[in-house]
Amino acid sequence: MEYLVLIATDPSVWEEATPEERQAFHEAHHAFDRAVLARGRKISGAALAGADTATSLRATNGEWAVTDGPFVELTEQIGGFYLVDLPDLDTAIEVAKQLPTSYAVEIRPTIEIEGYEPISSTS
Amino acid sequence: MTDAATDAVTDAVTDAVARADAVLARTMREEWGRVVALLLAQFRRLDLVEDAAAEAFVAAAEHWRRDGVPDNPAAWLLTAARRRILDRLRAEAMAARRVPLLLTESERREELQSVRADPGDLVHDDLLRLVLLCAHPALAPEAASALSLRFVLGVTTADIARLFLVSEPTMAARITRAKKKIVAAGIPYAVPDASALPSRLEVLAQTAYLAFTAGYAPGSGPDLLRADLAGEAIRLVRVARPLHPSAALDQLLALMLLNHSRRDARRGDDGRLVLLPDQDRTRWHRDEIAEAVDILSGTTDPAGRDLPTGLALVYHLQALIAAEHALAPTAADTRWDRIAATYAVLEDLNPSPSVRLARAVAVAEVDGPLAGLALLRDVTVDGHRLPAVRAELLWRAGDRDGARAAYETAVAACGNEVERAHLLSRLADLAESEPAGG
Known part of the structure; x- marks a missing residue:
C-alpha cells in the first residue's frame, strides 16, 4: 500500500536545536529511510519551508482567492512528508516510529480515484 | 395414537x-x-x-x-x-464489482522474507489475529471495543448499543466505519512480531476494560446496571488469555472479576442502588472472587515472579483494592489503611482526579472526614461523585449546611435516576437527623 507520512512539528524545535541535536534529527531520518527500504520502497519525501511561506487558494463562487498562510494556523505545522510503499499499516507505524519524537506524524493511505487517469510526463 | x-x-x-x-x-x-x-x-x-x-x-x-x-x-x-x-x-x-480485501500476513511475509532471518518469532493463530485486528490502536477505542464484542464474541449490535448507551443505528454506523477504516488504512490481519506483541495485548486489555466500565457507567435513564453486558468484557479476556501470555490481561481479569462479583448485590429488590457497605455479602459471587485472588497471589508469589509493570501494575493495584473489599467479612472489617496506602501508590503511578477522590474516601475512613476533605481541596471532577463524597464527609465532620449545599450540587449534576434517588434520600436523611451537638 502507498502511504503519505505527514510530519507536523513546532518549527522552533528545529530552529533552536544545537548542532548535536540536529545531527540526531538527521540520524532519525536516516533510520526511517533504512526501515522503509528494508520493508518496501520510498517514492518521495521532502522537508517543507515554514508555514509563513505558505500560500492558500480557496474559491468562493467559483472565484479563486489567493491568501497568505497555511490551511490552519497552529503551533505545529506541516514540516515535511514522505510518500512510501509498504505492506500494511502496522509496517508504516513501525517505520514512522523511527522519526524524531518531537514530531507528530499522520499516516494516510493514498487512493486511486476510479475512472481518473492522471497524465504523467513519461506517457 | x-x-x-x-x-x-x-x-x-x-x-x-x-x-x-x-x-x-x-x-x-x-x-x-x-x-x-x-x-x-x-x-x-x-x-x-x-x-x-x-x-x-x-x-x-x-x-x-x-x-x-x-x-x-x-x-x-x-x-x-x-x-x-x-x-x-x-x-x-x-x-x-471490485472490493478491497483485507491485507493478510502472506503479503507481508513475502516482503519481509528478506528482512527477517527468523520468521519463527511470528505466532500463528487465527483467533489471535482476529482479536488483535479488532483491538488495533489505529481504531477509536470505543469502536475497537464494539468491534471486538461483535466479531470475536458475536454479541449483537443491539446489545453493544445498550452497553455503550447509544442507539442501535449509531452503533451500527460506528462498527461499519471501523470496518471501513481497517480495509482502507491497511490494518493487517496479522500477528505482529514478538517485540510489538506485548503492547498490542495492552491495547486489547484497554479495549476490553472500556467495554467493562461502560457496563457499569451510570446511564441517563433507569437502566442503571448493564452488568450482564459488562460480563462480555470478561469473556473477551478469557478468549484472549490462552492465545498469548500477558500480565496486563491477567491483572485485568482479576480486577474485572472482583468488581463483577458484586453485581447481584448492587441493586436492591426495590430497584434502588445499594452501596458497597450496605450490600448483602452473601450475594457476592465467591467463585469469581476466589479465581481473582488466585491470579493476584500468583503474581506476588515471593518465590518467583516479579511485580507487574506499566498497565499491568495499574490493574494489579486496582485489583488489590477491590480484593480488600471482596475479602472483608463485613464492611466494618474493611482494611481501609491498606486500601488508602495502595491508592497512594496508584496515585503516584497514575495521578488523576478520580484516583484522588477514591483515595480521599479511604483516607477519611482511616484518619477521619477532615483528612479526606483536605485531600479534595483543589480537586475538580465533572459529575456528581465529587460533591456527593464531599457532602458525606462534611456531614460526618458536623458541617450540616455545607453538606446540604454539596448534596444539592450533586443532585443537580447527576444524570442517572437511580443514583439521583439515592442522593435525594441522603438529603432527606440529613434534614430529619438531629443537628450534631443538639
Whole structure:
C-alpha cells in the first residue's frame, strides 16, 4: 500500500536545536529511510519551508482567492512528508516510529480515484 | 395414537429442540470467534463474514432442530457460512464489482522474507489475529471495543448499543466505519512480531476494560446496571488469555472479576442502588472472587515472579483494592489503611482526579472526614461523585449546611435516576437527623 507520512512539528524545535541535536534529527531520518527500504520502497519525501511561506487558494463562487498562510494556523505545522510503499499499516507505524519524537506524524493511505487517469510526463 | 404415545412423541420432539438449542448456544459462545477468524483468513472480506456467520447460526437453529445436531457443529456452521459468502462473491462477479480485501500476513511475509532471518518469532493463530485486528490502536477505542464484542464474541449490535448507551443505528454506523477504516488504512490481519506483541495485548486489555466500565457507567435513564453486558468484557479476556501470555490481561481479569462479583448485590429488590457497605455479602459471587485472588497471589508469589509493570501494575493495584473489599467479612472489617496506602501508590503511578477522590474516601475512613476533605481541596471532577463524597464527609465532620449545599450540587449534576434517588434520600436523611451537638 502507498502511504503519505505527514510530519507536523513546532518549527522552533528545529530552529533552536544545537548542532548535536540536529545531527540526531538527521540520524532519525536516516533510520526511517533504512526501515522503509528494508520493508518496501520510498517514492518521495521532502522537508517543507515554514508555514509563513505558505500560500492558500480557496474559491468562493467559483472565484479563486489567493491568501497568505497555511490551511490552519497552529503551533505545529506541516514540516515535511514522505510518500512510501509498504505492506500494511502496522509496517508504516513501525517505520514512522523511527522519526524524531518531537514530531507528530499522520499516516494516510493514498487512493486511486476510479475512472481518473492522471497524465504523467513519461506517457 | 394414544394420548400417552402423543405425549411421548411431543416430549421427544421437545427434547430434540432443547438439545439443538443448547448445542447451538454453546457453539455460539465457544466457536463464533474461530468461525469468523477462519472465514476472514479464507475470504479476507470484513464486510461479508459477519453477516454470513450470523446467517449460518440462524440457519443452524432451524436445521438442527429438524434434522438433529451434526457431529461437528463448528464445521457445519463454517460450511454454511462459506456457502453464503460464495453466493455473495458470485453475485459481485456478475456485477463486476471490485472490493478491497483485507491485507493478510502472506503479503507481508513475502516482503519481509528478506528482512527477517527468523520468521519463527511470528505466532500463528487465527483467533489471535482476529482479536488483535479488532483491538488495533489505529481504531477509536470505543469502536475497537464494539468491534471486538461483535466479531470475536458475536454479541449483537443491539446489545453493544445498550452497553455503550447509544442507539442501535449509531452503533451500527460506528462498527461499519471501523470496518471501513481497517480495509482502507491497511490494518493487517496479522500477528505482529514478538517485540510489538506485548503492547498490542495492552491495547486489547484497554479495549476490553472500556467495554467493562461502560457496563457499569451510570446511564441517563433507569437502566442503571448493564452488568450482564459488562460480563462480555470478561469473556473477551478469557478468549484472549490462552492465545498469548500477558500480565496486563491477567491483572485485568482479576480486577474485572472482583468488581463483577458484586453485581447481584448492587441493586436492591426495590430497584434502588445499594452501596458497597450496605450490600448483602452473601450475594457476592465467591467463585469469581476466589479465581481473582488466585491470579493476584500468583503474581506476588515471593518465590518467583516479579511485580507487574506499566498497565499491568495499574490493574494489579486496582485489583488489590477491590480484593480488600471482596475479602472483608463485613464492611466494618474493611482494611481501609491498606486500601488508602495502595491508592497512594496508584496515585503516584497514575495521578488523576478520580484516583484522588477514591483515595480521599479511604483516607477519611482511616484518619477521619477532615483528612479526606483536605485531600479534595483543589480537586475538580465533572459529575456528581465529587460533591456527593464531599457532602458525606462534611456531614460526618458536623458541617450540616455545607453538606446540604454539596448534596444539592450533586443532585443537580447527576444524570442517572437511580443514583439521583439515592442522593435525594441522603438529603432527606440529613434534614430529619438531629443537628450534631443538639
